Amino acid sequence: MLSIDAARFLGRLAALAQVGRDEQGRLTRLAGSEADGAGRDRVAGWMREAGLDVRVDRIGNLIGLWDPSGTGAAPVMMGSHIDTVIDAGAYDGCTGVLAGLAVIEALREAGQAPRRPLALAAFTNEEGVRYAPDMMGSLVYAGGLPIEAALATVGTDGTVLGTELARIGYAGPEQPGFRRPHAYVELHVEQGPVLEREGIAIGAVEDLQGISWQEVTIEGAANHAGTTPMALRRDAGVAAALLVTWLRERARAGNGRSVATVGRLRLEPDAINVIPARATLTIDLRDPEADRLAAFEADLAGRLDALAREEDVTVAVRRLARFDPVTFDPRLVRAIEAAAQARGLSVRRMTSGAGHDAQMMARLCPAAMIFVPSVGGLSHNPAEHTKEADLVAGADVLLDVVWGLSGA
């Protein structure tokens, strides 16, 4: 049974994790930055060493092509991203890109020539930290966002993405989507606690949660904390707290698939002895089923109306982001399960709670994802970690699935 070169794969993961560290040792490779450029140079160099035909498209997606049979057919694509959040871990994104490279090298070095071409993509700006929206490179590649609009995006630091890509040498000539894949498979760290908690090595990701982001502003009336009787208060902070607790109960009351999070909450005037006049909070709702996500949103809208009446406050809602859930290709999911089982690895079907490039590529072709366990469920955090054996097992499953798809 063919396997990837574990030492080379892990060595490159470690090497890439050194690109973009600051004096304090913190890893940050924001999309379009110098550090992103340096990371891309490293990955592109490894692609060329592996004999790939390296292309860059207009949104900066870095794509290596290998067509040993010379068919020019639609490729089986692997990929992920190498941009990071601020003070990031080493595994989010890079694992999928470097595992894809290891898969091609394993086949090539074993003298295997797949019938279909293979492609490996490092998509631009998956994290969306500097430029919104996230998953931008794959979204543009899949035709979901016009290239001109994407290039004109102004970042949190006032920069323009197109200008920054040109500056770091990754404003390429290819039209995004220039190769429509036959299939897309992405290996990624889970970024959640499920696999580790259940002691399972491989996640066969069958769907991906829809996401609804809203900002809610509640306006009550500031007043003296000592002299205002409870019955006469219009406390925006209490209204916000009622909303937070309702969201938790509503999420729990379902079948366990809906999640709701209030990550930001600000009170004004923010004084110990003044009843809050205004509360501003964000709501992050996710569910893998479109109908359930829409029902949660509808219930939330109703709850906000009731809250305004019951608490004598006004409530304003601003939509920040909305992605429908994605169902991955069932045959690909079965192929991932089968490959794991054939290697004696424990496997379970699961839902991705986070967004990934695979959800955009699913608009173009059959797609699915392979997850490997995150220690402690941590991600977007320097403590992010996946055990070496799990990383290698995931890359080997990717190898088997891609080999099967490419027409062994």
Next chain:
Amino acid sequence: MLSIDAARFLGRLAALAQVGRDEQGRLTRLAGSEADGAGRDRVAGWMREAGLDVRVDRIGNLIGLWDPSGTGAAPVMMGSHIDTVIDAGAYDGCTGVLAGLAVIEALREAGQAPRRPLALAAFTNEEGVRYAPDMMGSLVYAGGLPIEAALATVGTDGTVLGTELARIGYAGPEQPGFRRPHAYVELHVEQGPVLEREGIAIGAVEDLQGISWQEVTIEGAANHAGTTPMALRRDAGVAAALLVTWLRERARAGNGRSVATVGRLRLEPDAINVIPARATLTIDLRDPEADRLAAFEADLAGRLDALAREEDVTVAVRRLARFDPVTFDPRLVRAIEAAAQARGLSVRRMTSGAGHDAQMMARLCPAAMIFVPSVGGLSHNPAEHTKEADLVAGADVLLDVVWGLSGA
């Protein structure tokens, strides 16, 4: 029936409200500031014009004495403060000081010589905005805080109160408490909605709420908002919200006298898609009865223990301030009621929700307060307003009560 000179009283209130306005027209006379010095100069000048013997003690309390009978007995003291919050209204504090001056002038100009001396105090740093604690001048006068400690207080701007008092010329020679009053009566705007809502002219303040200020820090675990199932979360924000709603219910469940406010609440890391790892909030509990306040605090401590267990979070509490409730002198309260009724003014007994100099003076002598309505219940706000007729009515009631106490 003797009355105060309404036009002179209201004119001085308006004049004093012009001292300390900035270019934008905002009124700020922080304790020990240049503006405070200018306000004191104005008030001291009016005291001298009224024939008072003006004294300043070491903490800067400005005290005018009038002893027409030459008895040297313990004076009946009136007073309040002229320092303000930032962007203040015209009435908080100044009303009581200038009404006291109007009372003395009314008696003097009518040829009345009270048997006991009268005294009028403008206490230093009642607001506590620049130097903590608030009500500092009256607290020192009543022996509740050593003068050296008070003078060494470092302000929010890094200044030292004693240095600032000397700079503005109000580090006086008298020992705080140099005249122990026979009684103390303070007129003040309500700073709450009760009198206006009930259409009542005069509040006879029979007690003053105890105050308990605490800061609570809840520590959970940051995690991905999409990938972390509801059942596996340790959400510090949800725990904080449960606490906020519990506080409201606990306050409401009593007899309507307890109030609870969460005015500040901060989440960390404060990101839309990250479960809050830490919530920091302030709790302001008030109740006019010591036992009830203590019971509320005990219930809160129990609730925090339960919350830590139920939500798998850690909870740390820091005490910020604590003042026991004050019960004012029943005979004085009855005298205020009787004086209001004799003038045909509607009157009700009530509790002060805010802290006042009178609560400190109650340690030294029988004390009570007269409240007049605040329009809209607003205070600590440039929109703070009390109608002229209400201000004058309050000053006339003060006149009658003081005349009765001083041995007409």
